[in-house]
Amino acid sequence: MKKLNRYLIGIFLTFMSMSAFAAEGDPSAFSAMLAGISSGVDTFFKDYLGWFVNLIFYSAPVGDTKFPIIVGWLFVAAIIFTFYFGFVQFRRAGLALNIVRGKYTDPNSKEEGEVSHFQALTTALSGTVGLGNIAGVGVAVAIGGPGATFWMIMCGLLGMASKFFECTLGVKYRTVLPSGAISGGPMYYLRDAMAERGFGGLGKFLAVGFALMCILGSFGGGNMFQANQAHAMLTYAFDVPPEYGIITGVVLAALVFSVIIGGMPSIASVTEKVVPYMAALYLGMGLIVILMNLGQIGAAFAAIFDGAFTGAGVAGGVIGALIQGLKRATFSNEAGIGSAAIAHSAVKTKEPITEGLVATLEPFIDTVVICTMTALVITIAGLNVAPFDGAGLTGVQLTAASFSDSVGFFKYFLALAVIMFAFSTMISWSYYGLKAWTYLFGEGKAMEMIFKIIFCIFVIVGATIQFGAVIDFSDAAIFAMSIFNIIGLYFLMPIVKDELASFVARVKSGEIKKYK
Amino acid sequence: MEISETPVDLKRTLIQKGPKFRSHTIIFDENTAYLKPTISSLLFCVVYVVVGLFLMALSVIVYVKNSQLDFAIFLMIFGVAITTFGCTLLKPFAKRIIFDKETGKFKNNTDRTVHIENIISLQINNKMVTSKHGISYPCYELNLLTKNGRRVNILNHNDLQQLKSDAEKLAVFLSVELTDLQREIIL
Incomplete structure (x- = not known):
């Protein structure tokens, strides 16, 4: 293993020197070479994985447009969960806030190293702000017009129920692996909870299906998309040629490499500490832009509501706006996807419901508050005009241009924030992917190393490519996770309903004490 | 003055985090x-120093070749931050x-x-x-x-x-x- 580690470091150092050479060498030959690689990667994804994208985003004709079934799948599930759990995200919002504020935590039982609920909230806040809020909203508004924002908000409000559901199950059915590590998430609740309900065979199938899609998702949306948009931001802010993405990729991959292969918790800890400040910086910039343009807020909201119900200028009209809103909101808050259940499963709690309730706050903050703020900034700037076909600025570049429209130097802060968010998200998804990988192939240094190496290679690929096929694949892989997750969730609804009823009853009876 | 005896909890760990390898x-x-x-832990810390120095070198190249001050500063800040971080990781080894x-x-x-x-x-x-x-x-x-x-x-x-x-x-x-x-x- 030691030898392998040294060998890997050698490979990375070679890559680094190649990049340095590239920066100094003949730029036209280098650009042509990279364009060739990028084109080759795009062709590969189109030829070999295009069928996967088409399958996941299979669309049914609705009026004069096509509606992706998967988007409806997530939206309908969120509506059903909202009704089934009695609008838990609204009726138990007070309880969720009280848990976060530590009202149900015994002040004398706090152990060394245990995070306070306030810390948990700031962690949750920083965890929800990411490229989905910056680049995702840029894509939604560029293609779906301002009206897409309304549907994002709707998706965020309903998605709170999905997140409550899956995060509760994630904690309830987590397991301790032979190494002592805690592992949880849809793989485990689909397998174990479904067996409890008498659907063991189906549960195992769904768990394996989810794990496979989670691995693809970790390479796609959790990795390539992040690296790609990080470089796109550098291209916008500093005019870095797109083909120099390989340098961005190698630098990011080297840092990811040290964390996931080296097992260095320090950089992940530093990222955890820095990302909340980046989130605060992003929110601060958004508020400044909104305050500078207070007079236009009314018109911006009017454009959002009009666009939601008229779909003016959007291909597919209202349905087109709705599709983009729902797609980007799901990509941002990950409700129903199952990834959040993996992250939340490591929490220290005796009551799974408390984690589910706290998790409901994330789609609210992520989508209802922060995505709306980004959409307002874009709408106020007015750089995105009909027809909304994504031909002009889109993604992170549209968002950055809109911020810079009010305060020119904001693009530099945004570049800093985007890189930090991209890195943080890649680290998170590397662990989600690894959990899925170990679920399928078992724990073992050699097998885990294979995943980690592939993950690092995909960082470079993601930053290098300039074409849509890889981005489409990234999207499809993330959405594919929801297919297996949600089928299982339908079977497991009674478990969480009983758990919620029991928790609420114990709170009301005073069995679960309120300390403040 | 009365001195109260506080029992020492030997089961409590002293450091919150730790590496996922033999350091x-x-x-x-x-x-x-x-x-x-261990050599491998040392080498992983060196990665940060290498990445940081690379970004600093790139910053100089960008400034000299393109006179692009804003990007050069951006790269330099990142480079210095990562190098400093790498050095702090290496410090305990020294x-x-x-x-x-x-x-x-x-x-x-x-x-x-x-x-x-x-x-x-x-x-x-x-x-x-x-x-x-x-x-x-x-x-x-x-x-x-x-x-x-x-x-x-x-x-x-x-x-x-x-x-x-x-x-x-x-x-x-x-x-x-x-x-x-x-x-x-x-x-």
């Missing part, structure tokens, strides 16, 4: 025992952590020097390192206890087998009791 081993001489960093029977002292260059004669026992503790990224892995500490009730960390890493082996040898070297105080961790 050090203990090397024994006739009269000394010192901590030696420290000599030693039990020296000749001077009768244990020095780790972090805590106050401990007189070896004051060390009464060694403990192995375990913990679960968790983070918002969903990372969770077990990590282990080897700590010492002095007769004054002071606890000092000696080792903190993920390789239990090596840590146990080092702890046993160290207990013999110091002629003190070694206690395995690992506990079941329920999250």
Whole structure:
């Protein structure tokens, strides 16, 4: 293993020197070479994985447009969960806030190293702000017009129920692996909870299906998309040629490499500490832009509501706006996807419901508050005009241009924030992917190393490519996770309903004490 | 004045986090025992320094070739930050952590020097390192206890087998009791 580690470091150092050479060498030959690689990667994804994208985003004709079934799948599930759990995200919002504020935590039982609920909230806040809020909203508004924002908000409000559901199950059915590590998430609740309900065979199938899609998702949306948009931001802010993405990729991959292969918790800890400040910086910039343009807020909201119900200028009209809103909101808050259940499963709690309730706050903050703020900034700037076909600025570049429209130097802060968010998200998804990988192939240094190496290679690929096929694949892989997750969730609804009823009853009876 | 007696909780770990690899081993001489960093951990820390220096070099290239001040500054800030971070990671490796029977002292260059004669026992503790990224892995500490009730960390890493082996040898070297105080961790 030691030898392998040294060998890997050698490979990375070679890559680094190649990049340095590239920066100094003949730029036209280098650009042509990279364009060739990028084109080759795009062709590969189109030829070999295009069928996967088409399958996941299979669309049914609705009026004069096509509606992706998967988007409806997530939206309908969120509506059903909202009704089934009695609008838990609204009726138990007070309880969720009280848990976060530590009202149900015994002040004398706090152990060394245990995070306070306030810390948990700031962690949750920083965890929800990411490229989905910056680049995702840029894509939604560029293609779906301002009206897409309304549907994002709707998706965020309903998605709170999905997140409550899956995060509760994630904690309830987590397991301790032979190494002592805690592992949880849809793989485990689909397998174990479904067996409890008498659907063991189906549960195992769904768990394996989810794990496979989670691995693809970790390479796609959790990795390539992040690296790609990080470089796109550098291209916008500093005019870095797109083909120099390989340098961005190698630098990011080297840092990811040290964390996931080296097992260095320090950089992940530093990222955890820095990302909340980046989130605060992003929110601060958004508020400044909104305050500078207070007079236009009314018109911006009017454009959002009009666009939601008229779909003016959007291909597919209202349905087109709705599709983009729902797609980007799901990509941002990950409700129903199952990834959040993996992250939340490591929490220290005796009551799974408390984690589910706290998790409901994330789609609210992520989508209802922060995505709306980004959409307002874009709408106020007015750089995105009909027809909304994504031909002009889109993604992170549209968002950055809109911020810079009010305060020119904001693009530099945004570049800093985007890189930090991209890195943080890649680290998170590397662990989600690894959990899925170990679920399928078992724990073992050699097998885990294979995943980690592939993950690092995909960082470079993601930053290098300039074409849509890889981005489409990234999207499809993330959405594919929801297919297996949600089928299982339908079977497991009674478990969480009983758990919620029991928790609420114990709170009301005073069995679960309120300390403040 | 009444002095209240506070019991020392030996089961409590002293450091919140720890690496997911073996960071050090203990090397024994006739009269000394010192901590030696493992090469692989050292190399992973060097990655940060290399990346940081690369970005700083790139910054200079960008400025010299394109006179693009804003990007050069951006790269330089990132480069300096990552290099500094790498250096802080390397710093503990440069420290000599030693039990020296000749001077009768244990020095780790972090805590106050401990007189070896004051060390009464060694403990192995375990913990679960968790983070918002969903990372969770077990990590282990080897700590010492002095007769004054002071606890000092000696080792903190993920390789239990090596840590146990080092702890046993160290207990013999110091002629003190070694206690395995690992506990079941329920999250």
